[in-house]
């Protein structure tokens with residue numbers, strides 16, 4: 001068994017459900033009264049997959065405007081960024097495009113980008129059509145997925161897709177940020193959430 005570390009950060013407007021996605025993935029829980037993130041929070045999750053243990057190192061950034069300047073500290077060291085929007089709020093999809101541009105200009109070269117249309121359980125309130133978001137994701141070579149932190153739809157699937165797209169084999173064969181495979185040592189998984 002080898003341990004593979006995957007550094008992932010979450011970006012996106014306030015209230016789109018970034019923390020809820022992470023809480024669902026790490027703790028399999030959902031809090032309808034979750035507080036907005038202050039600064040950022042860090043969590044880890046270990047997932048056995050084939051002959052490896054995937055250890056996700058997750059930075060959940062704060063979406064409020066006053067914290068926006070902190071984001072580079074988190075995406076610069078990341079191999080993947082999940083940019084989240086709320087399918088029931090069109091303005092959050094516009095904000096997502098701003099994040100994509102920022103990553104293209106200031107993010108690590110070839111960072112893996114996943115676009116998550118969250119709150120897909122609220123389908124009656126939809127403002128962003130799936131096809132529109134999917135086509136946009138394709139145009140920037142990003143993973144696209146609609147998720148619901150509330151009902152758990154596509155949450156672990158999204159992180160699995162990300163792990164497939166992050167190169168892992170040593171020696172590194174391209175210039176994407178990559179991670180060493182190393183023998184698994186027993187360690188406690190320090191998770192902090194919500």
Ligand SMILES: Nc1nc2c(ncn2[C@@H]2O[C@H](COP(=O)(O)OP(=O)(O)OP(=O)(O)O)[C@@H](O)[C@H]2O)c(=O)[nH]1
Nearest residue numbers: 015016017018019020032036037063119148149150
């Ligand atoms: N119906 C529904 N509500 C959700 C979902 N995900 C999150 N929410 C709710 O949306 C609100 C905001 O969720 P957060 O996870 O705090 O959003 P955030 O993007 O982390 O917000 P910031 O920390 O301010 O950046 C909360 O009331 C959540 O319960 C979802 O998939 N479906």
